[in-house]
Amino acid sequence: MSSQTMIGDRLWDEILKAIVYTMPNQLFPLIKEVYGKEYPPDTPIKLLGTEHSTYLDDPESTPSSKLMDISLLIADTDYYHIECQMGNDRMMAIRMISYDLHYAIEHCMSKKLNADEIIIHFPRSMVLYPEQNHRIPDSLKCRVIFQDESQHLYRIPAVKIQSYSLREIHQKHLNLFIPYLLLRLKPRISSKRNPLTKKELTEFIDDIIVILQQDLINGYLTKQECSDYINLLTRASEHIFSHCPKYHKEVQHMTKPLIILPGMEIAELKASIAEKDSALAKKDSEIAELRAKLAALAFPPVSSQ
Numbered sequence: 001m002s003s004q005t006m007i008g009d010r011l012w013d014e015i016l017k018a019i020v021y022t023m024p025n026q027l028f029p030l031i032k033e034v035y036g037k038e039y040p041p042d043t044p045i046k047l048l049g050t051e052h053s054t055y056l057d058d059p060e061s062t063p064s065s066k067l068m069d070i071s072l073l074i075a076d077t078d079y080y081h082i083e084c085q086m087g088n089d090r091m092m093a094i095r096m097i098s099y100d101l102h103y104a105i106e107h108c109m110s111k112k113l114n115a116d117e118i119i120i121h122f123p124r125s126m127v128l129y130p131e132q133n134h135r136i137p138d139s140l141k142c143r144v145i146f147q148d149e150s151q152h153l154y155r156i157p158a159v160k161i162q163s164y165s166l167r168e169i170h171q172k173h174l175n176l177f178i179p180y181l182l183l184r185l186k187p188r189i190s191s192k193r194n195p196l197t198k199k200e201l202t203e204f205i206d207d208i209i210v211i212l213q214q215d216l217i218n219g220y221l222t223k224q225e226c227s228d229y230i231n232l233l234t235r236a237s238e239h240i241f242s243h244c245p246k247y248h249k250e251v252q253h254m255t256k257p258l259i260i261l262p263g264m265e266i267a268e269l270k271a272s273i274a275e276k277d278s279a280l281a282k283k284d285s286e287i288a289e290l291r292a293k294l295a296a297l298a299f300p301p302v303s304s305q
């Protein structure tokens with residue numbers, strides 16, 4: 001799916017999903033940052049379904065579903081739930097409780113041994129905020145008061161991507177943040193007091209490329225993963241600079257050398273050959289049709305008396 005078909009905030013959700021589905025190991029540095037949990041690089045990751053039935057909410061209501069962004073199982077024991085949120089929605093904590101409850105019922109429910117009691121374990125959850133917003137809290141909170149007056153403070157970490165410097169992203173290998181970094185330049189595009197300059201843009205992109213190249217050299221990224229990040233960065237650029245194409249062209253100019261890897265060159269050549277073969281086949285068909293018409297004109301059918 002191209003970024004041209006993704007309208008508004010949906011692009012940022014799709015970028016997160018693209019990273020998780022194609023290189024899920026890139027979540028490990030993020031999980032370490034948020035929960036302090038480290039996993040070896042070869043730890044198994046199982047992506048789980050993100051659609052959950054609302055039947056348990058009200059069996060009498062019309063069946064519908066809740067659609068989460070990312071849900072996964074790591075090391076066959078640890079459940080995680082990740083959402084990508086653009087605005088500061090005060091009801092996000094409520095939505096997260098709803099998501100996590102359905103998640104827990106489906107994946108993390110068990111009966112306590114020797115007791116008439118059911119246990120559900122909520123997943124480790126977090127919300128990623130790609131855009132700069134000073135009103136976003138450090139965590140989403142909702143105090144739940146039960147019928148016996150006992151209370152529990154439901155708290156979900158809020159990860160504010162733009163609060164991380166490029167140096168921190170590099171040191172912590174949070175490459176997952178890279179496709180979202182151009183969003184920090186967005187307010188400068190139409191600014192009259194402090195407009196974005198070409199020099200600032202090129203220096204910023206150059207710093208990002210250096211991060212990716214160094215992580216590639218040091219084994220934190222494969223060539224394909226490096227290429228994938230560059231592609232996602234250019235898709236983000238196309239969206240952010242949609243009304244300022246000169247900036248997007250500059251990003252394309254700087255990232256193109258990294259995008260073209262041997263495997264991609266072969267794929268592009270194959271696509272070009274296939275396109276030319278199709279065009280030749282069409283021409284052959286047209287020539288055969290013309291020959292048939294010429295033959296019909298030269299030797300018209302003889303009518304029988």
